[in-house]
Amino acid sequence: MFSVAANELGWSRDRVRRVFLEATRVQAEGTLGHGAHKTLPGFGVSKVSTLHNRDGEAVAQWVQQKPEAAEQEAAFREAIEAMVSDAREVLPPVPRPEHTDADLLALYPMGDPHFGMLSWAKETGENFDLNIAE
Numbered sequence: 857m858f859s860v861a862a863n864e865l866g867w868s869r870d871r872v873r874r875v876f877l878e879a880t881r882v883q884a885e886g887t888l889g890h891g892a893h894k895t896l897p898g899f900g901v902s903k904v905s906t907l908h909n910r911d912g913e914a915v916a917q918w919v920q921q922k923p924e925a926a927e928q929e930a931a932f933r934e935a936i937e938a939m940v941s942d943a944r945e946v947l948p949p950v951p952r953p954e955h956t957d958a959d960l961l962a963l964y965p966m967g968d969p970h971f972g973m974l975s976w977a978k979e980t981g982e983n984f985d986l987n988i989a990e
Contacts, residue, residue, distance in 0.1 A: 864910075879915045895919075898927035 858876065862869040895901060902922040906914045923931075975984035 875916055895921050898924055898931075900924050 858869045858872045861867075861876075862872045865872065867875075899921040900923075901919055903920040905918045905920075907916040909915050969989060970984065971989050972986060973984055973989075975982060977983045
């Protein structure tokens with residue numbers, strides 16, 4: 857069965873078998889061609905691509921996911937709170953200014969902290985990595 861399809865498609869017999877088994881598995885789960893795609897918690901479907909054979913039957917499908925906006929915002933807020941909570945233990949609170957202007961924005965630039973950079977002292981004169989940056 858796979859040999860005939862492989863010759864017709866110009867694929868290897870093993871490739872046809874793998875695509876067939878994957879399509880059978882996905883179809884058994886009820887996802888192929890039915891719009892019911894399983895996603896990770898906090899993610900939604902952003903794009904679906906379907907591969908059809910010469911007869912127009914769907915044989916494979918790729919589903920791209922993206923974080924749900926509410927879940928992503930909650931994760932950002934949690935990360936910011938974790939960073940701020942460490943600072944609250946070390947730094948005293950800054951008193952609220954007496955006069956403010958609602959048309960202005962306070963900006964506290966960090967410069968270029970190079971988080972994630974790896975530097976080797978023998979090559980650059982100083983070691984640097986994420987642990988040092990923290």
